[in-house]
Amino acid sequence: MALSGQTNYTTNRDAIITRALRICNNIGTGETPNPTRVAECALVLNDIFKEWETLGMQLWKQTTIQITPLVAGTASYNIGIGSTVATTAPLKILDAYKRYTGGSQQADSPLILITKREYDMYNTKTVPGVVTQMYYNPPGSISGTENIGTIYMIGPPDANFVANYQIWVTGVFPMMDFDASTDVPDVPQYLYNALVWALAEQIAPEEGVPLAERSQIGKQADKHLARAISFDIEEGSLYFQPNWQAQNNGYE
Numbered sequence: 001m002a003l004s005g006q007t008n009y010t011t012n013r014d015a016i017i018t019r020a021l022r023i024c025n026n027i028g029t030g031e032t033p034n035p036t037r038v039a040e041c042a043l044v045l046n047d048i049f050k051e052w053e054t055l056g057m058q059l060w061k062q063t064t065i066q067i068t069p070l071v072a073g074t075a076s077y078n079i080g081i082g083s084t085v086a087t088t089a090p091l092k093i094l095d096a097y098k099r100y101t102g103g104s105q106q107a108d109s110p111l112i113l114i115t116k117r118e119y120d121m122y123n124t125k126t127v128p129g130v131v132t133q134m135y136y137n138p139p140g141s142i143s144g145t146e147n148i149g150t151i152y153m154i155g156p157p158d159a160n161f162v163a164n165y166q167i168w169v170t171g172v173f174p175m176m177d178f179d180a181s182t183d184v185p186d187v188p189q190y191l192y193n194a195l196v197w198a199l200a201e202q203i204a205p206e207e208g209v210p211l212a213e214r215s216q217i218g219k220q221a222d223k224h225l226a227r228a229i230s231f232d233i234e235e236g237s238l239y240f241q242p243n244w245q246a247q248n249n250g251y252e
Contacts, residue, residue: 016045017042017199018032021200024203038181045195049177057229058172064171066166067079067169070165070166075156076152077153078150080139080148089146090172091172093169093170095170096170097168098130126156128156131165133153134154135152136151137149137150191228
């Protein structure tokens with residue numbers, strides 16, 4: 001027996017919908033759902049994706065982007081398609097750093113991410129100089145056709161900073177929508193099954209699935225999602241260090 005040698009299995013929006021409808025006994029084996037029901041289920045799929053973005057499981061959607069163009073004296077920068085930083089706005093920013101490019105060797109140093117409250121309480125926001133801190137206001141409601149996020153820097157970069165530094169941020173970006181029947185899920189393969197069962201759970205009441213069967217579908221959906229997201233964890237080292245200050249103050 002031979003192995004296929006392939007790991008490129010994929011699925012698409014309508015295949016996910018068809019399988020979910022079979023789980024709910026809406027259609028039988030080999031049958032095709034009607035276009036109206038497919039369109040309704042596509043809306044539910046997009047709602048599921050938007051909710052899944054809150055789970056913090058998106059290692060595959062973490063991307064580092066440059067905040068460009070930097071403008072001397074300008075402290076805030078919109079991120080979004082058609083905005084100052086013309087790329088999809090991240091849901092949140094995890095890390096930020098400045099990169100010195102004015103010499104023969106590049107050098108990176110971290111920027112401090114602060115909260116909105118810390119930003120609001122800061123007295124000297126508007127004095128140009130070397131950027132050391134920033135606050136990110138993530139996207140809220142849709143503005144026009146795109147989500148817009150905004151970075152606020154303390155203080156705004158001066159001309160020397162703009163000439164000699166770049167600013168980079170690592171953010172968690174949203175999953176792409178299902179717009180067409182052949183769109184593939186913007187998730188790793190190990191989440192495909194969880195997505196099918198999540199859709200089945202969501203549409204089960206509309207399909208008239210009895211309560212007992214809906215309960216079983218819900219349990220399967222929870223199981224498959226928990227199994228998938230338990231894998232979506234970044235590997236790294238964990239370090240523990242004694243608190244010498246506490247010991248010096250008489251605490252053990």
